[in-house]
Every structure is written in structure tokens, then in C-alpha cells.
Amino acid sequence: MSASQSALSRFPPEVLGECFLSCVDDRLPTIALDEAPVSLTLVCRSWHNIALTTPRLWARLSIEIWNREEKRLERIVSHMSKLLERFMAVPLTCSLRFFDDCSRSDEEIDQESVLCRPIIELLLQHAHRWSDVVIQSPDYVESLTSPLTIEAISFPNLRRLSLWGIDTDQLTLSLTPEQTPLLEALVVPSSALRLWSLNWSHLRSLHILDHEDDPEYLSVVFATLPSCSQLRELRIQCHCFETDEAIIPLQNTGRTVLLPHLTYLSLATNRDDLICAFTDKISAPALITLFLEGFDARHAPRSVISFLEHHSKTIETFDLGPRCKAGQTGLASLWKRLPNMKHLRLHHDASTGDILRSLIRHYRDKDVFEYQFLEELSMDVTPDILEADVFRTITQFLQAFIYLEQYDTLGLKTVHFRIACGDPGRGKHQEQDPHVQVASRLTETLQHLLHSGLLKDLDIEFVDERLCMKEQPRDGAVWTLDDPDAGYYLEHE
Template sequence: MTQVPFATPFTDVLCTNYTPSSEDKETIKTLLVAPLAQLTQFNDKISQLQHVLDSLKQERDVLDTAIKEHTRLLSPIHSVPDDVLRDIFCACLPDTHNAVMSCDEAPLILGLVCSRWRSVAYSTPLLWATLHIPLPSPISLPTDLNQPLIDHNLYDSRLEKHCTAIHNWLTRSGTCPLSISCIPANHSTAYDEARADQARCRRERYMKTILPFSHRRYRFELSISIRFEAINNALTLLSPASLPILTHLRLIFSPAITRAVDDGEGRAVHTLIQAPQLRILEIIPMAFSLRNVQRDWSRLSSIALVQSLHLPSPIGNFSTTEEVHYILTKCSNLSNRCTLYICNTSSEPAIQPTGSINLPYLRHLNIVEFSPLMNSSLRPLFECFSDISSLRSISYQNRQYVPHIKGESLISLLSHAGDQITHLCTTFNKYTTADLKTIFSLVPNLINLTENNPFNNALVYGTNVYPQVFSEDEDLIFFDVLTSSSGNTTILCPHLQSMEVINTAELDDARILSFIQRRMAAVHSHGIDPLRKFRATFKRPMEVDIRAALREYVDSGQLELNISYIPEQRYTEPQTFLDPRDGLMES
């Protein structure tokens, strides 16, 4: 029943379907005169109080703003000296790639905070000493009939502004050594070839923008996705002497580029490689022969002749055994890392390299063998190794898509390396049991072991997609050799402490769990070192909660366990006109 604050004869019929008579209607109207007047008074008082409340809120906000403004003056950041602020700003820069020209990231975002920060940021040369330049792709016809054609004049105007911004950016770097990457987002073969003239002119504009800063370049990443003459025209003013401090060079060639047939085609690229202080060289893929480059190869400390894992490439763009032998005999002072993708083809004559390879300072060697031949082997190359006394880490991958591969290449390499290897990475599931036992017996001091299965990647060789070739029981061999499950009286690799499994779908969780448990149990039964770290990445859902089963080791700190299950990711086409992160390659 509704509560009524005044006397009324209609209490019993309120909130009902009662229909008042004419006399009752007049009575109700007379009855409501006084309450309506009282309601008006209440509304007037509320309006007055609301006005007072609004006025108080306004005064409070003014006072609060003034207090906050004064409180900000007490903030420690205001008392930070400019030199300390510069160090803080430099710590905001990305550490895995060059800075990008985006207002959402350092250094540009630092200049949007306040006038002082902008002044400090723009007067700190080190903030502007790295830059990633996303080279624009040629204009393509719209795929949607309702999409308007791109205005070429507007497009060129925006690119001109971009080049001006690049020049201003690099000018702010003062005299600091520069790290620059020029990599387009689109590597499509037809895309570039069909509009090569258009692309060449625009790319030349970018190259000429950064040419005046060549003498300060110490790190340079360049993608060449159109014909050789385009890059030649843009870099004709360069000479080795104009690159006095260039120490890091990465060259990325489009699959559209076939191997240069003579010295003239790649002369501009040769100039970059001939930089006198060059120490680290990476070429993806091999689009020309390094035999034609005249330089002192012994000055290199790291070299990588790599084949792109994401794009198809002509088979001629692989390094051959003969070329690799030539380079390794020249690069006698390699110390950091050597990565080589080698291919033997059926059209290549049987090459037996001669001449010793001495790499006394090399610590890391990464070999990837591509071959359409069933019985391909790099043993003749590895037999030339004479001095690799500092080698501690070996990664060897054989990309032959057959159920099993011969282990003679890796066995030959390990035989020459001696027992000093502590890090080993390969696809162990591809070897026979006999080869596995030989391989692991050659590395008694192994500490870190990585099982890398490249066959789960979406790689393309020519026009054929690689098939899956594993049987469901082949992963048992790998684990059995490293445990006592087969009645082994001794366990190979007794000092193994860290293991990583990459790109694997075939190994199931139960077998992984069983291996770890058997290895940990052998600490007491066989006196081996305990497994302290295990990492795995599976491209499938979880089957067994491995962490829960190994909780006693994980909780006590005996085992660091990191297992992730990554769903398949789909590529999405970038939507922006020129994304500052296009083509970015994080190291």
C-alpha cells in the first residue's frame, strides 16, 4: 500500500483499477491543491540548494586544481637534472630494434609531454641515433571496386614529407654513430617487378636522403627488393672510404632477385661489404658470390649467409659447399658467430674441398643444410676443419624431408670439435638410434640441448610445401638414448642441465613428462647432474598438466619449467598508408 503524507478518503483504492465518479474527480482535484503547492516549495528549495552545491563544487574544483598544480612543483621529476633526464630518455629506446618514427613510442612521444621534455629530447643526439625506415611499396590497384584510386601526387607528397622527417631526425643525432634499417614491408615478386621504375625512383629518394650521413653509419640494414640497378643508381656516390665506422651490415634480398652474374650487377653492394671496419656481415639470401668482393675477410668477427625462412627463393641463391669453404678459409678470425645455409644441388659437380679451415677463436657455429639430394652430406667440408679449439656451441639442421637422415655430417663436425661442446641444437628425431648414440657420446660435457623441429614451419622449397614425415614412435628414440629406459648401464650427457624443445607438435605431454621424471630419478641412481631447466613450445593444446606432475621439483626450485602452447596465428594485411613498424626485424 502506498504511503500518503496527507489525509485522503481514497487510500483503499490507490494502485487499483478503480474509476472515480464525477464527484470523486472533483474531490481529488480539491484534495491535491495543498500538496501541489507544498511540492512546488520543495522543488524551489532543492533548486536553491543545488545552485549552492554547484557553486561549492566549482570553488572546490578551482581550489583542487590550484593545489595539484602547486603539488606538481614538488614532484621529484622536476628536480631531475637535464643530464639525468637524458639518461632516462635513452633508457626508453627499444633494445631489440631501431627506433621507429611513431608518436606512440620513444623518442617522439617524449617530446609530447611538456616543453621542457621536448627541449631536452630534441637536444639529446643519442635519442636520434637509431632509425627504422619502412620503405614504401609501389602503388597497387585497389582490390575493392568501391575503393578510389590513389592520387599519385598526394602519395608522392606524403613520401616527400616522410623523407624530410627522416633528414630532420638524423640531423638531430649530431655526431653520434648511426644505426639505420631500410626495409619494406612487402616483398612480393610481382608487386615490385611490375612497377620497378616507380619503385626505383621512390627508393632512390630515400637512399639519397640518408647518403649524407654515411660517414656516421656504424650499423646498416638494407632490403633490396627490386633489380640490382636500382640500388646501384642510389649508391653510386658511396665508396668504402665513405663508410669509415660501418661495423654491422645486414643485406636482405627479395626472392625476385636471382644471383648476380657478374661483378657489375652488385657493385654497390660490394662497396658496402668493403667498408674497412666491417666486423659483422649478414646476407639474406645469397644473391651474389662473395668471391667477387675484394676485402680483408680476416677482419670479420661474425658472418651469416642465410636463406629466408618465410619466403621462397631461387635455389641458385643458396651458398654452395665450395663458396662456404672459400669464405671459411678467408675468415680466420671469426670469434662470435658463424651462420651458414648451404645447399648442394643435383646440377652441382661433386666438390671435394681442399685446404684447412682454421677458426681458432670461433665460439658459435650454426649450419643449415638444404638439399634435394637423398644422400647429401657436408662431411667433406667438415673434414677440412683443422683448428676450432674455441668452439662451444653448435647448431646443425638438415632440411631434407625424408623419414631419416644420415648423421655423418654432424658426427664429422662433432669429431673435429672434440669434447668441448657445451651447447648443441639439431633435429634429433631425424637420426637413427645408432647415430644418436654416437652423437651424444661425442659431447660428454654437454650442458644445453635444443631439439629444433623446422618441419612444422610453413616453409616452401621451390613450389612444394614440405610434408610431415614423422611416425608416431620416432620421438621415443631421442628420449630413450638420454635415459636408462632401454637398460643402459650409463647415461649419455651426464652434465645436461638445460633442455629446450622448439616447433614441435608430434611430442606428446606424457612422453615429455616421462623423460623429465626418468632424468631426475637418474640423479640418484646414476650420479648425473639434475635437469635444472626445461622449456618447450607446442603448437597444439595441452594434453597433460606437466607442471602439476612435477610440482615437487618446481616448488623446491630444483627445476625451472616453462612450457607454452601457442595457437596458430593468421597473418593480417596492414591497413595503414605507411606504418612506422613496417618491415621491422627485431633481433
């Protein structure tokens, strides 16, 4: 049956246009020929015309560049140019992300920097349309012979901007309150805080990403934070190279920073002293969710304990990152400062058993009316959990934690597992797939707890292995739809 004879051909064009939009609602579409929206234009002439007259279909775009062959990059530039010029007046949501190959030689890096530059420049030409934009540059952007420049223009639609992997010395972008009247969310290196004169009080979300030789930027961050009085979400992610230099004296970072509206705080670093610096200087009386990554929980630094004590009445969700070293004594001191914790998220492997054991001891030793009992436990796991000793330890402690005799009516309600896979959409129903085996064994082991009513909900999710062992996505997050690493701990070898 031809397209003109089909039932779909009798649909009004505006209805088909809405159907086309539903094809890309849950993701940022790419320029691939076999994916919407481009694939919709190839079905028939009618669909081609309807797709091309639906502006919102072309206002969102994701470009991921892995292979940097010259001909392929030229095709990408050509396709991007056509799509970006399709509807010049429509605000643009775009994610441009480069992925590096560590095996490249210096000569290949120089060549690739020349090839990839037109792609970045093409997106910059449409900066006046930006609404929600991510630019994750290749590492070799620092080797460019001349910096990328955005002239002083207005960004009337810009609400969210994420620049990472880009050194601000290589991207000349001057932002002012007059240029960015709607800007509410930033993902930037700390150097941008010093260079830009934004109206910081308009920001609702700030994510600072740094990979520095030393932590001298700390004073810049603390100088800016007092102006961010309306922040709801704050993420500090920094990786300092190995250095013998101590953190600058805390007194040089100024007085305590009060963030009265902050409900979400994430601190991820590879240095204990940086965690201490921030927890010692930030006060957030409305804080609900706390993510910590990189401190040694075996000794529980004084500033972390003090921070938890000051926010013990409001913190309901605690997220413990994988690089937090677990220890019975340190963990016990953490739980004591979290009397209202309802949700706990763990991103650990073998040490998960130790964490669960410390929770069992904590709740068994406390009066039932003294602490809010944990309602939801979320754990990241990999197929390695099937190793006999690891699986037995984790599931035994998990079952014991779910069924604490004196709290049999107040026990854990929900357990959520995130299982890491290379491709979450493939192989879920193949019995030999190791990820499916993990899900099956976990379900089998905890099934009797579900039947008995002690556990209300067992949720098992397959996620991309790049997202496992990392901070979980935020509900209603301000980060762009196709930027999975924004808000997650960045891996550094």
C-alpha cells in the same frame, strides 16, 4: 598540474636526457608518434627541447615497412630525413626492413620498387655514419632499372653490416680495409666475398646468406674462410632450389680450413650434401656451440659423425634445428660423440618425443662417469602440443628423462620452454588463451619434480611465433638489436 609545476620539471636536463635514453635501451626505436623517442617530444616544450638536445636518442632507428601506400611511404621518407639529419656527427645504428606480400602482381611490384627506392637511397646517403646497420631489401630490388651505388667513401664507425635480400649486382658497394678499419661482423650473400677486398682477418663474426639455384658458390666461401683467422662466430645459411646437380667435388674446395678461435658454428641448409661439405672441411678446435639444420639424423652422415668426433672434447651446446629428421639409430650415434654436452636445444614438434626417448636410452646405457650429464634442455613448442597424444608423449619422456634412477643426484637442472605466440606481450594472463594453457599445463605436469628437487628450474618464455622453431639468440651476439632473423634459419616456402 602543468609540466612546469611537476617534480620532473626540477630534474636537471642531463638527468632527464638519461631517463629518455632508458626508454629505448632494450630496442631500436621507431619513428612512430606513440613511441619513444618521438613521443617524448610531444609531452611539453621542455621535454621537446631536452629530447632534441640528446644526440644518442636519435642515433638508433628501426624502420619496418609492411604497407607500401604512396602517401605513407612519403611520410616515412620525410620522418627519416628529419631524424637522420638531426645529429649528423653521431654514429648511426639503423635497421631498415621490408616485408613482402606474395599476392602482389607484377605491376604492383614495379610500382613499389619505385616507391621504396627513396627510402633505401636516403639511408645510403648517411653511409659515412654507419655503425651497426641492417638493410633487408624487398625481393623486387632485382627489378630496379639501375643499381644502387655507394661511392668510395670512408666508414670510420662501421662495426657491423647486414645486407640480405639484396643482390650485390644491384648494390654497388666496394669495401676495403682502409675504408672499414673497425668492421668486425658481416651478414652478406656469398657473392660479396668475391667482390670485396676486406681485411678478413679482422672479422669476429661472419654470416653468409644465400638463396641460389645451385651451390656453385661453395668454392668462393672456402676460398675466403682461410683468411678469416680470427672468427669467433660463423653462420652458413643457404637454400638451394630443387636441382639434380650434385655438389661440386669436395676436393675442389681446397684443404681443411682451420679456424682456431671459432666457438660458435651454425650450418643451416636444405641439402644434406652441403652440410657434409662444410663439416668435412672445417676444423675448429675451440668450438663450444654447434647448430645444425637440414641434415637427416636418421642416418647421421659420415662427415657429421667425424666432425663431432674431432670436436667432442669442446662442444658443450648442441642445437638441433627442426629440419633435421630425427631417428633413433642416427640420434644414438650423435649422442655418443657428444660426451661433454651440457646444453641441448630442440626446435621440433611431434618428433621431440623420439629425441627424448633416445636421450633416455643413451644415458641409461652409459657409465655415470663416462659422460657429462645434460644440465639444460631447451625446447620450442606451439599450442599444438596440447593435442592429447603429443602432450602425453613429450611430458612422459621428459619426466622420465629428468628422473633417471641411477642418476638421481646428477639429473637435469633446467628445462626451458619457448612458446610461440602472435603477440608475446598480449594475453599472457587470460586463462582461455591457448598459449597460457600450454604454460599452465607444462607447469602443472612438472611441478612435482620442482618440489622434489630433481628439477632446479623450470623457465617458460613467450616468444614471437616468427622466432619459434629457430636458432636461439646468442648471448652477447654481434647481430643488431632489431634483426631477429639474422642468426635464425630463414624460411623458404
